[in-house]
Amino acid sequence: MISRDRALEILRAHLAKKESWPHSETAPPFHIQRVKKIPHAGWLIHYDRSDLDPHAEPHAVGWNGGHLVVDGVDGSLHYVNAVWWTDEGWTDEYLMHVHGHRSPDRLAAAVRALDAAEGAVAALAHLRRVAPRLLLHQARAYLTAVRDGSEPPDELYELTRPLPLPTPAHIETVAGPAV
Structure with missing residues (x-):
């Protein structure tokens, strides 16, 4: 399992690259806002640009931060549009999409x-x-x-899980694997 420190190192290295910031001429400074361990998936890290006024309207300053999942197995980076700070069902979809298996029951x-x-x-x-x-x-x-x-059969397992998200999570691999 990728450690918290290694996950932060992977994310910082990614964000320091100019390619990570397509609308900026250089990689802007950023700070890590929150880090949360997601069981069986990895680390959910939320970050913000630190060179912008935190009170400015988001549409006035353009894109100013976001979140990425650092995979706990290989350190790859993934953007999941359905991520919140609680498990809203996206982790099962993430594990199936990235690793080809469901989370343990x-x-x-x-x-x-x-x-x-x-x-x-x-x-x-x-x-x-x-x-x-x-x-x-x-x-x-x-x-x-x-x-x-x-483990229970898939059809019974599915009935014990939360109802699927109204729209499927969009999972995009941003970089990796890092290991």
Whole structure:
């Protein structure tokens, strides 16, 4: 996994290149505003230009910053238009687009633990509460699939995830890989 410091180093090197700033004659100074670790994806880094008046209207100064995801595996840089500071479902789409696999099912571990500690009824109740789109027979099939440590089938996994974004996330690889 790429460390936080390495992710910042990769982003700073990218932003220092003139090509990263197509509307400027030189690479302007910038500062890192926020850094957030995104499980299974990498680092979400928000940055701003530091040479602009922070109180100026955005349309008056042009493009003045943004956010990029530094991939936790290879250090590549990606722009994801649907990024917010909470997981709004874009990480699953990101992992599928960039790495070709879905994120691990965190719910499966909780259901497995409840099944072992309190039994199938408690596990099914939790599953139905957390994933209300699952019908009873689907919840039973999910529990049966995860009992032995396996991942649930894709069709059941999808029913436990948040509803898809209204418009799919646009994911653009900006640079990389850096490793």
